[in-house]
Amino acid sequence: MKVLNVHASRSEDFLRLTFDGAFDPHVAWESELEPFFLALEEYADGWMPDVVKGKRQRKYARTAIWKSLAEERQERRAAIGFYRTKWPALDMTFRLWLPPLPPELGATVSVKPLSFFSEPERCQKFVELVRAWAYRYPVSHAMAHSADDAQLAGSPRFGRDQQTSIQDGFDRIYEVSWLNVFGPKLVETVGRERMLSTPAWRVEEFPNGSVLLVTWPTVADFATQEARLAQARAHAHLRPDLDFDTVLRTLHERSALLAPVEPRFHPDMASLLSRVVDRTASYDRPRRIAELNAWQPPEPDEWRPADSALPPDVDDLERALEHYSTLAEHLVALLHIQVPSVFEATPDSLTDADFYFWREEFPTSRLREAIDERAVPAIGAYLGEVLVHNLGGRWIPRQNLMEAQVLVGTRVWFPFVRAQRYMRSRQALLDYSLTHLYRVAERHRG
Numbered sequence: 001m002k003v004l005n006v007h008a009s010r011s012e013d014f015l016r017l018t019f020d021g022a023f024d025p026h027v028a029w030e031s032e033l034e035p036f037f038l039a040l041e042e043y044a045d046g047w048m049p050d051v052v053k054g055k056r057q058r059k060y061a062r063t064a065i066w067k068s069l070a071e072e073r074q075e076r077r078a079a080i081g082f083y084r085t086k087w088p089a090l091d092m093t094f095r096l097w098l099p100p101l102p103p104e105l106g107a108t109v110s111v112k113p114l115s116f117f118s119e120p121e122r123c124q125k126f127v128e129l130v131r132a133w134a135y136r137y138p139v140s141h142a143m144a145h146s147a148d149d150a151q152l153a154g155s156p157r158f159g160r161d162q163q164t165s166i167q168d169g170f171d172r173i174y175e176v177s178w179l180n181v182f183g184p185k186l187v188e189t190v191g192r193e194r195m196l197s198t199p200a201w202r203v204e205e206f207p208n209g210s211v212l213l214v215t216w217p218t219v220a221d222f223a224t225q226e227a228r229l230a231q232a233r234a235h236a237h238l239r240p241d242l243d244f245d246t247v248l249r250t251l252h253e254r255s256a257l258l259a260p261v262e263p264r265f266h267p268d269m270a271s272l273l274s275r276v277v278d279r280t281a282s283y284d285r286p287r288r289i290a291e292l293n294a295w296q297p298p299e300p301d302e303w304r305p306a307d308s309a310l311p312p313d314v315d316d317l318e319r320a321l322e323h324y325s326t327l328a329e330h331l332v333a334l335l336h337i338q339v340p341s342v343f344e345a346t347p348d349s350l351t352d353a354d355f356y357f358w359r360e361e362f363p364t365s366r367l368r369e370a371i372d373e374r375a376v377p378a379i380g381a382y383l384g385e386v387l388v389h390n391l392g393g394r395w396i397p398r399q400n401l402m403e404a405q406v407l408v409g410t411r412v413w414f415p416f417v418r419a420q421r422y423m424r425s426r427q428a429l430l431d432y433s434l435t436h437l438y439r440v441a442e443r444h445r446g
Contacts, residue, residue, distance in 0.1 A: 001059070003051050003083035006091040006112045010281045013258075014089075014112035015219060017130065017144040017179075018156075021137030023096070025103040030066060035136045036094075036105065037065060043129035045122045047090055047111045049082035069096075076101050088116045105137050114146055118220040127179060127202070127214055134181045138208045141170035141186060145177035146222050148283035152254045176235040178219040184209030190238050199233045223255040261289040266296055268439040269430070275355045276430070297430065300437045302414040302421075309405055309412040312397050320397035324404070327381035334378065345386050347442075350434040353382075357422075358429045371423050377401060379423070380416030383434050387413060390438075391445050409445035413437070 006014060024032055041048065050060045054068025060082070068080040079095035089112040097104040117123050126144070134142060143150075157165040158174040173182075173190065187195050187209060195211050196203060202214040215234050216227045232248035265273040273292050280288045314320040328345075331353075335342045339356045341349040357363075363371065380401065387393040387406045396405040396412060402420070405412040421432040 001051050001057055001085055003053075003057070003085055004087065004089035006089045006110045009278070011278065011285070012112060013114040013146050013148040013282050014110050015114050015117055015126075015144060016147040016150065017107070017109040017142070019109070019130065019133060019139065019142040019181075020104055020106040021133060021139045021142075023103055023105040023137055025096075025099055029069060029096075033065075033105070034062075036107075036133060037062065039129055039132035039136075043125045043132065045125040047084065047088050047116065049090055049092060050085055051083040053081040053083065088112055107133075109144075110147065114148075115220050118218060120217045123218045123220075126219075127212075130179060130181065131204070131212055134210055134212065135206055135208075138183065138206075138210060139181050140183035142179075142181040143170075143177040144179040144219070146219065148258055148281075149222060149254055150175075150177070151281070151283045152257060173235070173238045176213070176215060176231055176238065178215055178222055178231075180213045180215075182211045182213065187211050194240075195238065198237050200230065223258055225252075228252060228255060257287060258283065259286055261286040261293070263289050264293045266436075268436045269297055269433065272351050272354050272358075272430070272433060272435055276358060279359060295430075297433065297436050300418070300432075300440050302418045302437065303411045303441075306407055306410050306412055309396055309407065310398060310403055313399055314397045317397060321395055324381045324384060324395060324397070327377050328385045330374065331378035331382040334375075342382075345382070345389055347386065347390060347435070347438050350383070350386055350438055353379075354429060354433045354435050358426060361426050363423050363425050363428065372420075376419045376423055377416065379434070380404075380419035383418060383437070384413075384415035386434075386438060387415065387441060391442060393441075408441050411441070411444055413441055 048060075052058050052060050052064040052068050054071040058064035058068065065080070069078050072078045072080055076098050077095060078098070079093060082090065082092035082094065084090040091110040093106075093108045095106045097106070111117070117126065130142060130144060153175050155175060156170070160168070170186070171189075173186070182190070182195065195213075196205060198213055200213050200215050201217055202212065204212040206212065213234065215230045216222065221227055222231070228248065228251040232244060232251055236242050236244040236247050263270070263274065263277065277285060277289055277292065312320075332342050335353060335356060339349070339352045341352045343349075362375070366375070384393070384395060384404070384406045387408055388395060391408045393406040393408040393413075396407055398404045401416045402414070404416055405414055415437075418432060418434070418437050422428055422434065424432075
């Protein structure tokens with residue numbers, strides 16, 4: 001069973017629920033946990049898991065859950081995963097913390113894409129699911145919201161260091177999410193009367209002292225002006241020490257950061273930059289696209305007019321050409337598994353190599369000595385070979401690699417100089433990309 005991976009693509013936002021509730025560890029698990037999975041089966045509208053994973057994957061069934069939990073049981077905890085094989089994607093972790101730790105039942109649920117929760121009916125069922133869980137397994141705090149917006153809000157640390165955030169948890173109203181369950185301690189901190197009078201789409205008190213609060217009927221449109229207004233009203237009400245206008249302005253600023261931006265990349269670099277953006281988390285993608293829209297690669301200057309080319313100064317021309325070919329093969333040997341197109345020595349293989357080096361942060365993740373002695377000569381020779389084989393270029397060998405040239409049309413190019421600049425830093429991989437030099441040489445070959 002091949003399950004969908006919520007995190008395989010960073011292009012889309014998703015709904016994320018964090019839930020931690022108390023349970024009775026002295027009752028048989030099948031009995032104590034049955035209400036949790038009954039509610040999941042009743043209310044998981046369109047996103048019900050079909051795979052359970054412990055030591056191995058199994059088709060979702062109650063017996064599969066008990067087997068997986070037994071497999072994964074350790075001295076103080078047990079954790080299993082739930083997934084889907086069809087859209088929408090689901091990544092759900094269910095865990096139990098066992099004595100001598102405080103007994104706790106936890107679930108982290110990620111459903112992708114967030115747009116799946118555009119319909120009020122589906123959102124209502126999600127609310128009913130969390131309500132059923134919180135009613136049966138009392139929580140200190142639970143929340144469901146856009147994962148991207150929660151990231152921008154600073155969740156779960158909210159400006160605290162890691163140790164403090166783990167120690168204190170959600171000990172005050174740092175943020176109001178689309179769906180919230182505030183435990184009795186939080187309710188008393190705010191004041192029960194104030195909590196129950198919060199202006200929100202739904203406010204419900206539980207017998208265990210917790211309060212369910214939902215700001216807006218649907219979560220997918222959390223960034224609209226109306227939904228943000230509802231969110232700000234609830235937050236400012238629960239935190240009267242905060243200024244409403246400041247809260248609302250902050251929310252609108254986050255909405256602006258998440259608003260889609262149309263890519264308008266430099267045409268030579270569009271293919272490469274699109275891949276760079278694909279590696280950017282969805283919450284940061286609009287900013288990154290805008291940044292790359294404004295960025296222009298420096299015009300390649302590793303060339304001189306053909307009539308001022310340096311003359312060859314090697315004793316054996318054929319041997320020099322074989323040396324360049326051998327150096328280029330070193331790059332093929334280095335990249336052929338990660339970048340199979342490198343065998344083809346085409347313009348597209350240059351873009352694939354550009355992206356590989358950028359993704360791997362190659363200039364800073366490898367020893368500088370190895371880069372200068374092996375990578376730079378291999379990259380320069382490979383670039384030169386691509387110019388020769390695809391643009392009708394011709395090598396003009398020199399004893400000093402940095403002086404070796406490839407004649408294309410009315411210009412001679414210095415591929416080893418380009419490679420040296422290229423390997424300075426991760427940003428240099430974009431500023432001095434192999435792809436851009438090739439495209440400029442292509443335009444000037446006539």
